[in-house]
Amino acid sequence: METTGIKPLLIVLALMVATAWAASRVGEPELASAIGVTRALPRQVGRFSGHEVLYCAEADCAEAYGADKFDDPSTAVCPLCGGDLDTMAPIERKLLPEGTEVVRAFYRDSQGSSFFVSLVIGGRDRMSLHRPENCLPGQGLSIRNSRVLETPLAGGGQLHTRLLDVRRQVGGSDAAVFSHFTYWYIAPGRETPSQWWLYAWMAADRLIHSRMDRWAYIAVAHDYNPLHEDESLEKMRAFLAGLRPLIIKPW
């Protein structure tokens, strides 16, 4: 599902207008309690060991730590400033709508390969789940290409995720780091790499069924050598094929 072209936009706009009209007549629909994913990320994905990422909740500090640094992460405080630890950065806690849940984990294998995973579970406000295309450039990253990545799944079928080729300059030098950043959205019984489909489903659910699903956003990123891009994509596919069955709930 490509996002180019005006037709998907018009369909979503029409659904949004219809939703606003319907909401004014029937009131706000109930937010579904079911979510399509686990609330935590797995400790192990294949040969990759993971640990959760925690942030200092003090905005002036906002230091990030691997949870493996602490004996008991649930009672630990920031070693730098003594602030509480949180699963989301202070700026996210401030800006993301109430009810949004965020967990992140860093995975590494013995050969030095690594993956960074973000899981965001949206609340009532659809702004909980924003397009990474909108926020990555603000973090000093440039998006060089965008396409759909197809990953064969063990049980048959394909997982479709949106794949961004991302580049970031290293601190004032000419050197650059290249990353593959891929993401998709999950609700109970539904998966899509397209934000247009996400919004269309949200709008249709509100309009037709007077309900709101709690959608989740999953992003997986890793750095790669541009001379070996195909190898990087194969590693990404293997990681996604291992991660998906561990986080998705049967429906």
Ligand SMILES: [Zn+2]
């Ligand atoms: Zn701190």
